[in-house]
Amino acid sequence: MQIAKEAVEGGIDWIEIGTPFIKSEGMDAIRTLRENFPEHTIVADMKIADTGSLEVEMAAKAGADIVMVMATADDSTIKDALQAAQKYGVRLMADLISTPKPVQRAVELDRIGVDIINIHMGIDQQMTGKTPVDLVFEIASKIRADIAVAGGLDEQTAARSVEAGADIVIVGGNIIHTDNVTEATKKIRRSVDNPQLNQAKKLDMDEEMRKLFMEISTPNISDAMHRQGAMKNIKPMLNDTKMVGPAITVQTFEGDWAKTVEAIDKAKEGNVIVIYNGSSHIAPWGGLATLSSLNRGIAGVVVDGAVRDIEEIRKIGLPIFATSNVPNAGDPKGFGEVNALINCGGQKVKPGDYIIGDENGVVVVPAERAYEIARRAKEVQKTEERLFDEIRRGGTLSEILKLKKWEKQK
């Protein structure tokens, strides 16, 4: 309710009641919003898959103006839902989420008489880099129904959708997961009203992922990975430190620093050198190796083992993480390997995996899931920002989370 009020102040036209909200609170979610926002169009994202007529009737009677059916539902469900929509004076919107042939299905639904086609990439799909925007232009030129678009839209993608032919722009996370909902809404509103003013350069997936990892914390990443990925007993050697980059790995043995130093020359700019050494008493890394790494543009170093020369490391300022610091140096014996699969802080690390370190510690994100995890961790961070805002306004954490209600029932 609070978020809806703030979004109305920011200039939204319609209020969509999302599927998780409807599943949690049932038709009362629609009734309550109808009562509190009598002038606003209410969209009930029922995601109807069957019993089209009954579910449209339920939502319409509770106060919805627009009811959402799955585009993948059988034609018999869609047609029945449409008849109920006409009977109860509401509009039917079909959601193309996960439709195998979205363009073809949009044309079919348009012919059946659905009022609005929603070109939608679901939240899980967005995390893998999928966006609904490219489909808008293609579908807009083929159908007469109104076109809605949804799926991770922000100022830029909302503007691009409008320019591509969208009539309705649905924005969730980039409004509701912000610490200033009114301001976030105003920004989207401005960009929908003046799409030509929002033509910022689109980052490629690698640039976007790096930017996200720089913005989020290792706790955000750990939450997004369901507590997988955090290295054990690895501590930052500097305060206020942040490290992000793909791994170059080094397997070496107690105090042998030959391969660790050779890795500096083999590393590419932006790499994080991740070392398994296995001794907490003899250091395979110190001040000279740190300066040499800084000069090569290396993003940081993680050692499952000891490091030394902490004062020099502090002066140089390169992020270094290790299990301990000691005075003893090892010797360059030459055992081990660069770019092997290693175990560091109890986590498997292969070359190219993303390594993120900050004052909380270090996490490893498998290369093949790095983009997805960066996106999911950003969502974790946004949700926390909203919670911080609600606590600042005076709520307690357990009240805001409705902790009692959501404890596991026996």
Ligand SMILES: O=C([C@H](O)CO)[C@H](O)[C@H](O)COP(=O)(O)O
């Ligand atoms: O429909 C939605 C989702 O399936 C949950 O019901 C969202 O409202 C829609 O995706 C918009 O939210 P964002 O993708 O976070 O912008």
